[in-house]
Amino acid sequence: MQHADFATSPTGALVSTEMGQWAFVPHPLPPYTLDYARLARPLSEAAEAIGELNGIGRTVRNPHLLIRPLQRREVISSSSMEGTYTTVDALLIAEAGGETVATPDTREVLNYSRALAEAIASLTDLPLSLRTLRDAHRTLLKDVGRGRGSTIRAGEFKQHQNFIGTHGKGIEAARFVPPPSKHTLECLDALERYWHHDDNGIDTLIDSALIHYQFETIHPFADGNGRVGRMLIILHLFMRNKLIQPLLYLSPVFEERKDEYIDRMFAVSRNGDWEGWIIFFLAVMRDSARNTITLAEQILSLQTGYRERLQRDYRSNNPLTVVDHLFELPIVSIPAVQKRLDVTYHTARTTVETLLKEKILEEIPNEANPRLFAARDIIDLISGKSSNARSSA
Ligand SMILES: Nc1ncnc2c1ncn2[C@@H]1O[C@H](COP(=O)(O)OP(=O)(O)O)[C@@H](O)[C@H]1O
Ligand SMILES: [Mg+2]
Structure with a gap:
């Protein structure tokens, strides 16, 4: 890291590391000034898309x-x-x-999935x-081997x-x-106080961008x-009640714009370009919300088609009950269906045969x-291969 790049940064200070390198310590949130005129439109677009998504969250049965x-x-x-x-x-x-046969990467992603669900719950x-x-x-990196586990303490x-x-x-x-x-704890304590602050005058969606940057920059x-x-x-x-249901996830859009995602955070640290980061973050929110609305409509229409049929x-x-469950877990076994329906093995098998037919x-x-057994159309939707989804008519 170049000293000259960060020496005049308005967002943090340079300190020396144990090994004599320079490290960046961000100032506590919030930034002194934000150019709200530049943020107004991206903010209203993100808020509108999230509002529409919340409408779905409010009306969907399950x-x-x-x-x-x-x-x-x-x-x-x-x-x-x-x-x-x-x-x-x-x-x-x-x-x-089938966890035992999963690759280490798949197990790590499964850990992630559990960690996310637990944290929300x-x-x-x-x-x-x-x-x-x-x-x-802790849950995310539990039993993650690959020689990394020794240096990384989960939790x-x-x-x-x-x-x-x-x-x-x-x-x-x-x-x-x-x-x-x-410095990690003092930085994190300030961040935690910030996200609990009720009345800082900053819109929650903008706060979300600030908090994500701050956390990544602390890199705890x-x-x-x-x-x-x-x-x-x-x-x-979700804690701030900006979402009625935990329905907004940004990674698929971040992934598409990964270089910009990282460069924009870097530019906050180096030049104090908060607005560039926030505008980018709000656009990612808006696009993620819109993509989610489309996916939700596709999922609900597939479900309606199945139900009607x-x-x-x-x-x-029984077939109907299993189908509803398939949207939550699109791969099943006959014993799993048996347990879910609380029926005999024979009935569970008949139900699966119906759904195969x-x-x-x-x-x-x-x-x-x-x-x-896999619910292919549902899986294709989740995978983003919706155009391949067969018609349910
Ligand atoms: N210049 C930067 N400033 C702040 N955060 C950054 C910067 N570059 C990358 N990041 C963040 O660091 C993350 C990678 O950190 P890492 O601890 O390896 O995460 P993970 O293990 O989940 O892989 C990136 O996804 C990004 O969010
Ligand atoms: Mg990493």
Whole structure:
């Protein structure tokens, strides 16, 4: 990190690390001044899209039908931004019980999915705190091997200086060096106080951009800061009642604009370009909300199509019940259906056969024990392959 690049930064101060490098310590939020005239339009566009999304969140009968697919998209995208790759299919198979055969990357994404769901659920009983983030980090990096586990303590803030740079190069070549570990807590405490501040006069959506930047710049964990920081966005918005349901996830759009995402945060630290970052962040929010609205409409219309067909053609309610469940977990086994419906094995098998005949389910090859069945159209929607989805008519 070049001293000259940051020496005059209005957003933070340079301090020396144990090893004599320079590190950047951000000033506490909020920024002194923001050019609201530039922010007005991006803010109203994001707010409008989120308002529309909240309309869906309010009317949908079972919000989990939308939440679960969106969370899967989120964790796959957010992980892939950090070099951890899996597919919707692999993640779902792991979720359906094939965890032992999952690759290390898939297991890490499955951890992420659990961490995210747990963190959101925790907000029902507890306020959003640093503890929430440490718990999420613990679940995220639980049993993550690959030789990294030894240096990364799951659930603990960093003990050593970290840096953001090119893989395989040292701190000397780092593009950005976050605060030394001894500054981590004071920075985080200030951030936590900030997100609980009720009346700072700044719109919550703008706050969300400020808080995400601040968290990433503090970089409090040895690893996992990107993923935990992106969880913080939804947690903060949900806690602040900006979202009726946890339906807004930004990683798929961040992933498309990853270089800009990182450059804009870098520019806040280097030049104090808050507005550039906030405008970008609000555009990502707006586009994410719009994409989510489209996906929600597709999911709900697929579900309506299935329901109409099954209600018309079958007397039993079982296929219908299973179909609703498939939107939450699109890969099932016969024992899972049996448990879900609380029926005999025979009835569960008949129900699965009905859904196979209707081409709502298809058998996954090479998964014999137990046999697994996939709701292909639903999975294609989650994977973003909606144009391939077959008509449900
Ligand atoms: N210059 C920067 N300033 C602040 N944050 C940055 C900068 N460059 C990258 N980041 C953040 O750091 C994240 C990567 O940090 P890392 O701890 O490796 O996260 P993860 O393990 O989830 O991979 C990026 O996703 C981004 O959010
Ligand atoms: Mg990483």
